[in-house]
Amino acid sequence: MKELLKLGALDLAEKIHRKDVKPSEVTDLFIDRVESINPALNALVVPRFDEARIEAKKADDVLMSTPKDELPPLLGVPFSIKEVFGLKGYPNTYGSLRSKDNLAEHTATVIARAMDAGAIPLGLTNIPEWGMWFETTNLVYGRTNNPYDLDRTSGGSSGGEAALLAANGTAFSIGSDIGGSIRMPAFFCGIFGHKPTNKVVPNTGHIPMTNDKMQDFAGNRYPYVTVGPMTKTSKDMFFLMSLLAGADGIDTEVKQAHYDFKPDLNWKNKKVFLCPNPTYRFVAETQPELQDEVRKTGQILKELGADVQDFDGSIFKDTFLHWSTTMSTVEGLEFTEKVGVTRLSTVIKELALATIDKHTVSFHTLMVCLGELLSKGGKVQDVFLKQAKEVENKLNETLGDNGILITPPHPRTAFKHNSATFRPFDFAPTALFNYLQFPSTAVPTGFDSQGLPTGVQISATQHNDVLTMSAAWSIEEALKGQIKHQDQDHRIERQL
Template sequence: MLSPHDPLLSSSASSLAALVRGKQISPVELVDAFIARIEAENPALNAVVVDRFERARGEASAAEALLMGAHAGEPLPPMLGVPCTVKECIAVEGMPNTAGVHARKGLLAPRDADVVRRMRDAGAIVVGLTNMPEGGLWLETNNRVYGRTNNPWDPARIPGGSSGGEGAILAVDASPFGIGADIGGSIRIPAAFCGVFGHKPTGGLVSNEGYWPSVPGALDIFLCTGPMTRRAEDLWPLLGSMAQRPLEGRPEAVDLREVTVYPLETGAARVREDQRRAVRRAARALEARGARIEALRTRGFERALEIWSAMMEEEAGALSYAEVLGNGRAISLPRELLRCSRPDAPHTLQALVVAAAEAILKWVPAPLATWSRAGKWLREELEAELGPRGVLLHPPYTRTAPRHFEPLLTPFDFVCTAIFNVLGFPVTEVPAGRDAAGLPLGVQVAARRGADALTIAIAGALEADLGGFVRARPSRSAPFRTTPPRR
């Protein structure tokens, strides 16, 4: 019987899959062991908010039957029997699909999202759904359906968002991999705050079908569904299973002696020195492996907020966050702000502040067309300068994980990640050690559209040089759940 404390469970998802295919681990034992880990670690985090344990056990038994009945040499699904977790706004058939929105409480997904179907076809088994902010448009993972999620390194701090539950449960080694989504940093910020890997794919590479709220027009390119992992080696095979079209290149074909690295320590936000040092340390590590270091000539990152806001607004059309919070019917902001401190209030303060800011900005004249053109120019200039073998290193946030509510004081710091969404670039977030307080540091590795293999190859090199994933061990001194997990 596989123990939930077995160090083998800390192996990569790819390694676990190989052990299953080699009949060295039973899918049933593997799923049971990770369920036990979730049950042990989750009470301090509130990361997995909907468990799927019994269905997962049934699917593990089916996977075991398939494995035992396979003939020698018969091909098997690449992730057969490997458990995973999924961000709650990504549909899993028969499971809650609220996106943390109170007005959607009780709604169940009628079918799997495209990316979930693809991962199931690859043999993966969903054991639970993870928490997120209301409607997915903020970096504090908190809502009135499931409650608040805490950072696994320090429960007084946030795990990031909007894929905060994924980052938190991966950080305590209780899930081999997760499926997140990112429209302004929602994979990369939690990955950075929790000390795991996250990959925002090239825009449009992975289907967003089955994500709620659905996004119109080019927002479907800006929003990217992608993998979150504990090991860099899992990113590429998982991306290959998730993608709706063939991937370009291969990480193992990247020769670092042909790579040019452009470190950019700061942009539109004031980045703290420890984050800037992480970028410099990553650049030096790549230089030691033969990469060239050059200063970025292209200008425009200092106006990242204006560019991101304009390109998002230009494509959003009638999509309103107030309507997202009301599940299609705009909430009354004055009324909800007056009652948000009540225990039975349907919305968090953070969500209402974001909705109010959106409403105010709609009345402020803004040269959307000018800034949108500037964003398209920035994309063209960057792609020309980076070329097929250039990567940009950039901090994922201005600092390590802030305390709960603190991001309300610096609401625009997410531009460190958001600019890459409207550019459509692939970006891999890589753990880069820890700061003086012991909190995880991270570095973003970005490249031109289609160069996902390049950023993932760089992530593998930096994993070896900067230390990679280290398991967090949260304090269990107090319970943090506000609602029980849904089944």
């Protein structure tokens, strides 16, 4: 039975559909796993085990009374919910003491779609405060640890999801991404993560876009956040993208009714551009082992027929400034107002309170507020927006609709807790594709010399999600004999 814990969503669903195992047995197995690993990880912060068991018993009845070809595709498959998504009646605190008593009044569209497909949520997972940092820690739930090394970060803001999935506490996850919040945790924890093209998957029910206020977020008021899958296999990414994408009638920026994502594994006449060591201002040089992973994956696709070329990453040097300026153009979404820190004096007060452990706002949240308060429009903003458009034009011209760019997702593998404070701009490699609104996929490739997960980031122009996920599929197939899952399990179990 324990072998089931390692399976991805579709493989586990097939076992259930064939009646090899009941949903109730699967649910009990995964709950036992979570209870075993979570004290060390602190990934699941709001369990709903009793409710999950009730739902699993109902799924047993559906399994026994329904023809196989009519069964819900994810019947009885366990997953978890990032705490930024609403699940009606459950905490929706955003990891902030200022909203610690908040309960969701609605269920987010993507969560409802997963549950309608038969999946069973085991609970809510941890986030950084307001989802605005690349380490997962907050004053409500505490800190989440990486299953490969408990002294290291699981990333953020989908760090709870990534840690739990990587440790086989669930079969799939759903994350969200505004600066790398799917891809960084996926990379640090050795799983797949896909940030879709913007406005493909509805944001309905993701803070602050609650179902009843979604009409306020349209046009120039629509945030750059995107929702996407985090998985153990590339084929699960394709399935979940097809399930989650498409209009819901509430998020008016998502226009297309349905999507059907299918892999395209023919690499002849496809272009692959390699950028193993991009230049980012304020960001350290990429770890040599991660540069090697870019070259290794490029070689895999070259052997499959792709035209592989080098790409000059010096045009990315001001990525952080381009990202932060682009984010500031969203009207009516001042982060300072959402958090309740609208004055410099409040920032100073909270920093002072932090010295005696009486603060109500996390340090990284205060830094985001400070940045917003200090940057308000003007000629400098226009310059950065113009430069950002030039980067977009260059990539559109280079990649077209049949090219991908392979880069490191981060300058280093999972780092020690709290060290991001001293390297706050290291999320630039993922933030680049948020302001461009390009699809981008984190792909695991193995382990470094310290036993930490390695990987690459594969990106393409808007609406070419199939290209990046297909590259992930081809790379996964090529590396299957090299990434030993037994070794992976050993590393995790040694920590836990």
